[in-house]
């Protein structure tokens with residue numbers, strides 16, 4: 001693993017390893033645990049309010065439901081509600097202490113007192129409603145607008161019933177409550193650490209899950225995706241304090257979570273003595289009459305990546321329009337097939353210039369004509385510089401061609417197409433989806449949790465490919481790092497776009513205008529005050 005990645009991606013742990021880790025970290029010291037609970041709760045409150053921006057502003061008197069169990073998960077949720085209340089003093093907070101107040105563990109009780117006594121907080125408790133006959137069955141999740149409590153829909157529901165110490169099953173009374181909450185209208189459903197009841201049918205259905213301190217591996221499992229919603233990792237500094245104990249196995253983790261710090265080297269001042277040739281030269285090959293836009297989007301993203309030079313080879317009838325759209329790139333007009341794809345006869349245009357490239361991206365909008373795909377395979381075979389293969393270039397005969405190192409950027413459908421050819425490709429694979437998984441054949445898969453459904457539109461993959469290509473051109477020897485940085489940068493820019501514009505009424509190229517902002521905002525430091533072992 002490149003050193004830049006080891007420090008900026010944090011292991012995901014099984015619940016048992018996470019419990020051991022936290023026990024060693026806090027050493028049973030309640031004051032340290034309380035400090036960590038406060039830190040986690042502040043981070044949750046800030047993250048929930050930030051994510052709510054994707055919907056719009058909170059109303060003046062937001063209605064918030066907190067579901068709290070007996071333990072730390074409940075304490076985190078109660079304190080998070082208190083911190084939300086500090087920002088929104090007119091919030092109406094309804095608290096459901098699902099097991100009642102008497103059984104709250106010491107820190108959860110302390111959190112409940114802080115919330116309920118916070119002036120002028122209107123937190124009022126309720127216990128999980130008693131079941132009446134016939135309610136013991138599980139209603140279909142989100143099947144109808146049954147409200148758990150009377151009144152208008154909740155703006156925020158915070159689920160803190162069970163955390164990573166949860167052992168199934170969910171008792172029927174809580175299952176019925178969860179089913180009712182799932183079926184009640186709410187604008188943003190937030191699970192603290194893990195959705196309550198995860199792994200059972202009686203699970204809280206979250207829009208966002210906020211993993212505090214450590215991402216627990218069940219949150220990453222494919223089968224839990226619908227309940228987890230969007231997973232946010234709240235880095236509380238557990239991993240960046242060298243004084244912390246390391247009770248976790250020394251082996252490389254199977255899953256690591258990328259943090260925004262992976263972008264830190266992109267924020268440094270550049271040497272005043274440099275010129276454009278010091279920042280890499282990306283060649284892009286793509287475009288067809290059928291898909292003229294994709295290659296333009298890839299080029300636009302590459303131009304924002306910091307690359308010194310970008311040259312794009314496109315079908316000749318497209319070149320002038322492309323140059324008008326992005327004059328910063330050099331557009332080379334390539335002979336076309338009758339159908340408007342890149343023809344084999346243009347290969348000399350590439351060969352004549354090949355020694356100037358530091359990386360090559362092939363695929364966006366390429367189309368799937370046999371001649372064009374044969375050309376793409378030739379280019380992959382010829383290339384002396386690292387490749388990014390995207391979109392239509394993700395074909396078995398292309399991904400394994402040649403010896404240059406390579407990054408493949410498939411979505412699930414493309415992955416299925418090339419899966420059989422992968423073992424021989426020796427590639428970094430960027431498997432795109434709601435969570436993007438990056439692996440270079442090594443033991444660790446890096447996960448980018450950034451981005452969201454604002455990306456679920458044509459063109460977002462083309463932007464990612466251009467960004468990764470531009471980063472690779474600047475550091476050709478580090479394909480894994482380029483892939484991880486590209487995915488994180490793209491995802492963080494998407495999150496900024498969604499917060500600024502919402503998820504719907506956007507063009508995906510607006511993401512480009514948020515790339516600079518990502519690099520210019522503070523790295524969300526492992527937040528206010530680090531949790532230390534005190535050793």
Ligand SMILES: NC(=O)C1=CN([C@@H]2O[C@H](COP(=O)(O)OP(=O)(O)OC[C@H]3O[C@@H](n4cnc5c(N)ncnc54)[C@H](O)[C@@H]3O)[C@@H](O)[C@H]2O)[C@@H](O)CC1
Nearest residue numbers: 291292293294364365366367391392411412413414458459
């Ligand atoms: N404005 C443009 O010019 C755009 C051009 N595009 C180009 O369109 C061409 C075709 O790309 P497509 O990805 O649409 O190819 P396909 O739609 O042919 O996808 C290949 C396979 O993957 C499945 N699939 C598609 N999207 C998926 C997803 N997000 N997750 C899981 N499975 C998925 C499909 O059902 C199909 O089986 C490429 O050249 C691409 O660059 C797209 O990037 C969209 C925007």
Ligand SMILES: Nc1ncnc2c1ncn2[C@@H]1O[C@H](COP(=O)(O)OP(=O)(O)O)[C@@H](O)[C@H]1O
Nearest residue numbers: 411432433434452453455456458459460461462
């Ligand atoms: N629901 C989602 N949540 C997060 N990211 C998403 C979601 N849907 C799509 N994406 C991201 O958007 C990009 C889509 O790429 P791709 O499927 O190749 O689209 P296209 O080829 O149309 O540009 C990927 O980076 C993927 O991870």
